[in-house]
Amino acid sequence: MSRPLPLAGVLRLGRPSDIWFKPALSVVAAVAPPNLGLLALGRLDLAIYTMAGSLCALYAHNRPYAARARALAWVVLGMLGGLAAALLAASLTRSAVALVAVGALLAAVQKVLCDATRIGPPNHVVLTFISSAALFSPTSLDRIPGHLGPAAAAGVWAWLVGMAPGLLRPHGPERRATAGALNATATLTEAHGRGQDTAEAHAAAAVAAVRAARQALRPAAGTSGTRLALERLVVLAEVALAAPADADPAALRARARQVRGNRPVPELADLTGVDSELAAHPGPLWHRIRPLAPLAVRVALGCALAGYASLALGVGRPYWALVTAASLYQADLALTWGRGVQRVVGNLLGVLLFAALVPLAHTGEIALVLTCLALNFGAEALIGRNYWLGSVCVTPMALLITEFAGFQEPGRLITERVVDTLVGALVGLAAAVVVPHRERVVRAQRAGPRTLAATGRSRPHPDQRTGNTTEGVRP
Known part of the structure; x- marks a missing residue:
């Protein structure tokens, strides 16, 4: 029997992100100079194209800086590719029916690529907004380079804005993700003794936080002392997730406080499972795209029908x-x-x-x-x-x-x-x-149990613990 679709719950406000101000300030820093420059030149009509590049600054704020550099570069290239395709279509035909079809296909491609590469919020929506708006902006072939140029320049500026914080906190994203995993598992251990319902309410958040910490550490290049120390702390969070009754929430929170900022990360003894758990990489891109074919059909169909209904x-x-x-x-x-x-x-x-x-x-x-x-x-x-x-x-x-x-x-x-x-x-x-698109639902339902099973396998031997607990024992 299917469950009724919720209504009131979907409007409930959550807590703000720990770094809510960073993407907000980044997008302002990325948007303001190009737009003010165009205003000074009297060419504010080109702002729609500079906005295309500037909005790339919304992406990859939770990624380590080496991975962020690659992700932002691909986002800028993807934005330019979608914009170029849209401008080309707009210059070749003024048929609204044809342009809606092109927009629907671009939306499907953008959705699948963003999901397959796990680019994260705001996912494909910004790219689709840019390309779809460009489809209905009258242009000609000779004007396309003049539109892509400002977009590319703004995209390069957005890349620089996204990378700038790394000059002050080179391991900031990894530190935040690790602290989030420790705090989330501490909350779970505190709730564990208050009943099954209370613990289950925090289990999903703890699983997501541990998974986010793993994702943050996987692409980090090198074997610096800071990175290795953070990996071991993530394993501590995994141990607490697998056995919350044995963990010490106060010690976990103390470790989380030590991780924040630029202070040295506390060193721990080597832990079994750190290499196997944190060194895994996702499969080839094509293998991640193939299961998303039903999703592509859904997006293309829904977008095309929505556009045609609007035209009607x-x-x-x-x-x-x-x-x-x-x-x-x-x-x-x-x-x-x-x-x-x-x-x-x-x-x-x-x-x-x-x-x-x-x-x-x-x-x-x-x-x-x-x-x-x-x-x-x-x-x-x-x-x-x-x-x-x-x-x-x-x-x-x-x-x-x-x-x-x-x-x-x-x-x-x-x-x-x-x-x-x-x-x-x-x-x-x-x-x-x-x-x-049932395959994605099944995968999502199995993700939690797989994570719990993995954390159980990575649990360290008792003689590797310190004190009477496990060393103070994110879609």
């Missing part, structure tokens, strides 16, 4: 419906439904915020740029608490971006955005029902 209703920007549909697809139907509810609620509240801000934004181009910067910061600061809350800022920002080339009638923008949001959500959910 006479909406001038069908790509908004296409992007709404593309943003919904999660690991299973319940999660997809939840994202749909969050998207609709956030967008509807966002158009109200747009209506309140548009008189200010229309006072001049500088006001327009500064308002967009404030919304960029707000979106990244809030989206970690719940997707709908971030969407309240994303929606007016997306609407204002369309005005970089010239102010437009607010009433029409609001009406079209509301219609496209509802159409995209309804059609996208229908496609999720028609094209199920």
Whole structure:
């Protein structure tokens, strides 16, 4: 018997991320110089293209800097590839039907590649928004280099912004992930004695935190003392996860405090299982893409139908419906439904915020740029608490971006955005029902037990513990 789809729970606010301000400040630092430069040159009409590159700064904040450098480079190249394909299609045809089909195919490719490479939030949604908007921006073949140039320059700047914190804290992401794993397992051990229901409520968070710490350490290059010490602390978290009754939460939290900042990481004795657990690497990219074929079909179908439904209703920007549909697809139907509810609620509240801000934004181009910067910061600061809350800022920002080339009638923008949001959500959910993707659900259900089994295998021998416990014993 299928469970009823939730409603109220999907709008509940979570705690903000420990580094919520970093992506928020990064995107402002990446967006502001290109846009202000274009404003000074009187070419704010090119801001849609510099925004394409600047928004790459949203990615890979939890990755070690060596891995972040590679990930951000691939994101910039992927953004440029999608933008180039969209501009080429827009220069070759003005058929809205054909452009929606191209947009749906690009969305499917972007979704599959982002999932297969585990690029992480904001996943494919930003790339799909950029390419879909470019499809409906009139252009010609001779103008494409002039559009890709500013996007590439802004992408390089976004890469530099993303890498800059490594100059001060070269192991910051690994330290944060390790501290998160220790704190999460400490919370689990504290809850273990308060009943099965209480412990189960924290088990998933602890499994996710330990897995996130492993992922953070896997791609880290070299065998520095800091990295090896962090690996051993992750094994301690794994031991506590496998046997919470034997762990000491106070000591785990003390270790987590020692890891933060730039202080030396506490050294531990070598632990059995550290190499086998942390040295594993994902399989070849093609092997990770093949199981995602049903997902690609679902995304392409949902986006195409959403775009065509928008066209049938006479909406001038069908790509908004296409992007709404593309943003919904999660690991299973319940999660997809939840994202749909969050998207609709956030967008509807966002158009109200747009209506309140548009008189200010229309006072001049500088006001327009500064308002967009404030919304960029707000979106990244809030989206970690719940997707709908971030969407309240994303929606007016997306609407204002369309005005970089010239102010437009607010009433029409609001009406079209509301219609496209509802159409995209309804059609996208229908496609999720028609094209199920059960393999990903089974894999997600098995991920937790596999992690627990792995942590049990990596448990150190008792004589490798210190004191009376196991040395103070993240999608």
